Amino acid sequence: MTGLHWGILATGGIAHAFTSDLRTAGLDVTAVGSRRIDSAREFAARYDIPHAHGSYEELVADPDVDIVYIATPHPSHVENALLALDHGKHVLVEKPFTLNEAEAAAIREKAAEKGLLAMEAMWTRYLPHMVRIREIVAAGTLGEIRVVAADHTQRISTDPAHRLNDLALGGGALLDLGIYPISFAVDVLGLPERVSALARISDAGSDAEVATMFVHEGGAISTTVSSSRAAGADTAQVVGTEARIEIDRVWYTPTSFRVIASDGTVVEEFASEIEGRGMQFQALAAERLVADGAISSDVLGIDETVAIMGVLDEVRRQIGVVYPGER
CATH class of the missing domain: 3.30.360.10 (Dihydrodipicolinate Reductase; domain 2)
Structure with a gap:
């Protein structure tokens, strides 16, 4: 593990499943962001997360966050991922990566420009x-x-x-x-x-x-x-x-x-x-990739995701x- 500080963007069902598995693996979940501060606070209390933010902008601007898990509905993935990348955060984007190839390519280009990891959360591949x-x-x-x-x-x-x-x-x-x-x-x-x-x-x-x-x-x-x-x-x-x-x-x-x-x-x-649902394996892979300075997964690379x-x-x-x- 690299000691990365995870930020969770959105608080729906998939965010709960992922965060529970992060805790199972002993990974550091530092912050959560929601469009409703009450939702963020409830989520943070449930998983003992130090920082709760009432907007996605506040989450990605949090200096204690290194990598953001994007857990919003599909049409928001591209906007949320680009926002996080623009703030210098690595991103793990829930599958499907985006709505279409053009949006996926936009994330790939921004990640390359920033020198940051952009990875699809196709957790099955890492099991x-x-x-x-x-x-x-x-x-x-x-x-x-x-x-x-x-x-x-x-x-x-x-x-x-x-x-x-x-x-x-x-x-x-x-x-x-x-x-x-x-x-x-x-x-x-x-x-x-x-x-x-x-x-x-x-x-x-x-x-x-x-x-x-x-x-x-x-x-x-x-x-x-x-x-x-x-x-x-x-x-x-x-x-x-x-x-x-x-x-x-x-x-x-x-x-x-x-x-x-x-x-x-x-x-x-x-x-x-295994313990938990198994979503922790993709997170462990992301931490290893960041530690190695990689901006694309060796299991499901960004080019393959776009394709x-x-x-x-x-x-x-x-x-x-x-x-x-x-x-």
């Missing part, structure tokens, strides 16, 4: 079982990887006013849920060379279900299914010519997996044993979803 899966893939245990398949399906809400259904808030299954399996496919196979997507659009105009099929280098295929209206298995597979990995539910959280050879022999089993947002833009183009203000 111990995902670290081990990358090691297995790199070792060639699976042979030539031909297929990656993953789903993220939940029954959340049909209320048009719910954040996940509200286009003005970047609502829809793609950005909230689909980002997980799509980022996983890119992690294993690299960026797609061809993108195909289908969706069912809700009465609110947001994507309730999204299915994607990507073709990657060498002809490997990835498929993903995401839904905010129906709960599925939430499992994933990486299939190679010599063996496959079967990741148990819920695959994007700390879980277990098996490596199964083509003849059906189980050659490795892995089970996650993935471009893939999501293409998916939205194909399914006909446009957020307010994009035209």
Whole structure:
């Protein structure tokens, strides 16, 4: 650990989950900022945080804060991240990084200009079982990887006013849920060379279900299914010519997996044993990167984050979803 002082920007549910895991890992949470001072004070009292600020501007101006976790709704990510970077703070931006590729590129450019770390909070990539899966893939245990398949399906809400259904808030299954399996496919196979997507659009105009099929280098295929209206298995597979990995539910959280050879022999089993939800691993990685003077993650670099947002833009183009203000 580097002894970085964390600032938490916003006090919603994801901010609670992240801050709880920071405390589990013994990291230093110095300040929290909210648009309502009462909310900031309640949050600070709950997690024993020394400074509570009644605006995001006050938070990023706090001289005791080194790195800011951006936990606002998707459309605010770019504004909040740029604000923090302009005040000399490193940023860990909740996924999806932004609404689109252009916004993600703006953060990348500002971070490079300031010499600061800008990192997407795709916490799944930093979990111990995902670290081990990358090691297995790199070792060639699976042979030539031909297929990656993953789903993220939940029954959340049909209320048009719910954040996940509200286009003005970047609502829809793609950005909230689909980002997980799509980022996983890119992690294993690299960026797609061809993108195909289908969706069912809700009465609110947001994507309730999204299915994607990507073709990657060498002809490997990835498929993903995401839904905010129906709960599925939430499992994933990486299939190679010599063996496959079967990741148990819920695959994007700390879980277990098996490596199964083509003849059906189980050659490795892995089970996650961690404290907390697991969001602390991305924070520990961010602290290491800052200590090393890096401005991009070695697990999910800023260039890859920007490119993935471009893939999501293409998916939205194909399914006909446009957020307010994009035209």
